[in-house]
Amino acid sequence: MKxxxxxxxxxxxxxxxxxxxxxxxxxAALDNFLKKENDxxxxxxxxxxxxTDMFEPYERSESREMKRYFESLLKGTAVTQNxxxxxxxxxxxxxxxxxxxxxLLEREEVLCETLTIFFEITREKxxxxxxxKVFPEANITFIAIDFDQTSNRYLDREFIQKKEAAAxxxxxxxxxxxxxxxRYHELLEEKFSLLRHxxxxxxxxxxxxxxxxxxxxxxxxx
Numbered sequence: 001m002k003x004x005x006x007x008x009x010x011x012x013x014x015x016x017x018x019x020x021x022x023x024x025x026x027x028a029a030l031d032n033f034l035k036k037e038n039d040x041x042x043x044x045x046x047x048x049x050x051x052t053d054m055f056e057p058y059e060r061s062e063s064r065e066m067k068r069y070f071e072s073l074l075k076g077t078a079v080t081q082n083x084x085x086x087x088x089x090x091x092x093x094x095x096x097x098x099x100x101x102x103x104l105l106e107r108e109e110v111l112c113e114t115l116t117i118f119f120e121i122t123r124e125k126x127x128x129x130x131x132x133k134v135f136p137e138a139n140i141t142f143i144a145i146d147f148d149q150t151s152n153r154y155l156d157r158e159f160i161q162k163k164e165a166a167a168x169x170x171x172x173x174x175x176x177x178x179x180x181x182x183r184y185h186e187l188l189e190e191k192f193s194l195l196r197h198x199x200x201x202x203x204x205x206x207x208x209x210x211x212x213x214x215x216x217x218x219x220x221x222x
Contacts, residue, residue, distance in 0.1 A: 003116070007066060008097045008119045010148070044110060045070075048088040048091055048101050170184065
């Protein structure tokens, strides 16, 4: 049995070493580990996030980029414990972060009884709901980190709530209907394809319009 620490990814920046959001996020995660170093000598860290690279040739994953940055942070610490680090890089959503991480742990024969999840704060309700469904037997600690300084973080609160509700509705549908899961993943791939074919300066606007459409669809299905 290991203590598992799951760090969810949020996109692939052009240069992760110059990205303020990831700097705040991963440094906060590291600070959390260091505070309880003596209790976490057998910890397993999973970086979860797939191929969402928006820069040609689109070959980087969120998880590998986070691991690169995190390992650079470790060089400046006095950490002596033997943390094992794994990458999960098939996921394209919060739900897939959780499902594919569980699959990875099973392949690695890791018994996950204690799980700590790090994530962006506006996703808290969704992460809590989904994690309890995907890891029903685990003792889960949720650590929400308010690190996003892009304009998306400061969208209207009502819009964020509607966006999260629409996403959660689709996530639950994918959990409860495995036959829908393939189509669910295809829809995510279509979203990232759309963004890659959109001018960089317009991607945030296009993404917001994409979410508005998802909210409308969700309301119709209610």
